[in-house]
Amino acid sequence: MSAYTIGKVAREAGVAIDTVRYYERRALLPPPARRLSGYREYAAEDVRRLRFIRRAKALGFALEDIRALLDLSADHERGVRGLHARAQARLADVEARITQLQKMRRGLRRLVDACPGSGTLDHCPILAALDGKDQP
Amino acid sequence: MSAYTIGKVAREAGVAIDTVRYYERRALLPPPARRLSGYREYAAEDVRRLRFIRRAKALGFALEDIRALLDLSADHERGVRGLHARAQARLADVEARITQLQKMRRGLRRLVDACPGSGTLDHCPILAALDGKDQP
DNA sequence: CTTGACTCTGGACCATGCTCCAGGGTTTAG
DNA sequence: CTAAACCCTGGAGCATGGTCCAGAGTCAAG
Numbered sequence: 290m291s292a293y294t295i296g297k298v299a300r301e302a303g304v305a306i307d308t309v310r311y312y313e314r315r316a317l318l319p320p321p322a323r324r325l326s327g328y329r330e331y332a333a334e335d336v337r338r339l340r341f342i343r344r345a346k347a348l349g350f351a352l353e354d355i356r357a358l359l360d361l362s363a364d365h366e367r368g369v370r371g372l373h374a375r376a377q378a379r380l381a382d383v384e385a386r387i388t389q390l391q392k393m394r395r396g397l398r399r400l401v402d403a404c405p406g407s408g409t410l411d412h413c414p415i416l417a418a419l420d421g422k423d424q425p
Numbered sequence: 426m427s428a429y430t431i432g433k434v435a436r437e438a439g440v441a442i443d444t445v446r447y448y449e450r451r452a453l454l455p456p457p458a459r460r461l462s463g464y465r466e467y468a469a470e471d472v473r474r475l476r477f478i479r480r481a482k483a484l485g486f487a488l489e490d491i492r493a494l495l496d497l498s499a500d501h502e503r504g505v506r507g508l509h510a511r512a513q514a515r516l517a518d519v520e521a522r523i524t525q526l527q528k529m530r531r532g533l534r535r536l537v538d539a540c541p542g543s544g545t546l547d548h549c550p551i552l553a554a555l556d557g558k559d560q561p
Numbered sequence: 562c563t564t565g566a567c568t569c570t571g572g573a574c575c576a577t578g579c580t581c582c583a584g585g586g587t588t589t590a591g
Numbered sequence: 592c593t594a595a596a597c598c599c600t601g602g603a604g605c606a607t608g609g610t611c612c613a614g615a616g617t618c619a620a621g
Contacts, residue, residue, distance in 0.1 A: 294618095296567065306568085307610055315608090326617055327569055348529050352608070373537065380533040387526045389484050390519055397516040400497070401509065416477050416498050430588095432597065442598085443580055451578090462587055464598055488578070 292322075293331040302339030309339065317342055317356050350379065428458075429467040438475030445475065453478055453492050485522065 299306045312318045318338060321329040338359070345355045354375065361371040396417060435442045448454045454474060457465040474495065481491045497512055 294567075295569095305610075308608085310570095311609060324617090328617075329568085344532075346608095348532055376533055376536045380530065380537055383526055383530050383533060386484055387523060387530065389480065390523045390526065393481075393484070394516065394519050394523065397512060397519060401512045401516055416473060416495075420473065420476070430598075441580070444578085446600095447579060460587090462598080463600095464587075482578090 291333065293333075293336065295329045295331065298331040298335055298339065301336045303343060304339055312339070312342065312352075315352055315356065317352060317359060348379065349383065354379075427469070429469075429471065431465045431467065434467040434471055434475065437472045438479065440475055440479060448475070448478065448488075451488055451492070453488060453495060490518070 293301065295306050295309055299309050302309075309318065313320060318335060321331050321335065324330055341359070342355055345358060346352075350358065358372060358375060361375070429437065431442050431445055435445050438445075445454065449456060454471060457467050457471070460466060477495070478488075478491055481494065482488070486494070493511075494515060497515060500511075
């Protein structure tokens with residue numbers, strides 16, 4: 290069992306040292322073992338966990354969500370079901386965003402194409418792109 | 426021209442009153458007309474603008490980005506030169522966001538599809554999928 | 562052994578995007 | 592006319608997700 294210092298585990302996982310301690314405070318990482326000196330000691334498992342957190346963050350999960358994901362991953366009763374549901378919810382959200390952004394892209398494209406120089410269209414296609422009745 | 430009070434415009438757009446004033450400070454909304462009493466007076470256009478802001482925010486745009494988009498549309502309406510280039514820059518930004526979200530979608534789909542939603546954690550690939558060597 | 566790199570704690574600080582408050586004045590329904 | 596509902600300003604406070612710091616102790620290479 291190679292043991293990592295906080296600096297090592299941070300480098301391996303690609304995050305800042307302060308971030309590691311911050312995640313510990315936020316309970317995304319369990320309180321690590323300590324040397325007699327008080328130095329934190331991490332294991333390879335923690336590197337994996339940190340990478341998991343980083344990737345989940347990149348997928349748009351909030352830290353609280355990620356904590357929930359990690360908790361579920363340790364829960365043999367409801368773990369799998371919960372993970373599946375949460376990933377699906379996140380997926381639905383991402384798909385909705387893509388749809389909206391595509392609308393905005395159409396609006397911007399029209400703007401770019403339609404006014405090579407100047408000339409006024411009465412209605413701006415950008416605002417119109419996201420127009421619509423109200424239940425976002 | 427029906428005029429809206431700040432409370433009305435906020436309700437119509439689905440945001441808080443304080444948020445409207447905050448957006449004014451951040452120049453996402455132009456300084457509105459005032460009554461003699463000092464009360465702000467808004468028009469239907471402002472409701473539209475606020476809704477746009479809300480939706481753009483839901484898409485993950487920062488307020489600064491949204492301000493840029495709004496400036497673009499305002500400049501469009503008054504035929505300002507240089508619009509074309511800026512619109513193209515915004516378009517590139519939106520396209521980058523779409524690409525990024527599509528990546529997320531692929532990642533999430535892999536998780537959702539691969540996970541049966543039942544069974545034991547050892548068979549749930551979500552954790553495994555978020556694991557792995559490092560090149561995010 | 563010394564020196565430079567590393568780690569500890571607790572708390573301050575940052576940017577973003579609100580949200581709330583006090584202590585006023587204004588509007589409007591009845 | 593009056594009470595309830597609304598609006599004003601300026602500034603403080605909050606949640607998120609970190610980031611930085613001082614002042615002190617620890618570790619490892621040479």
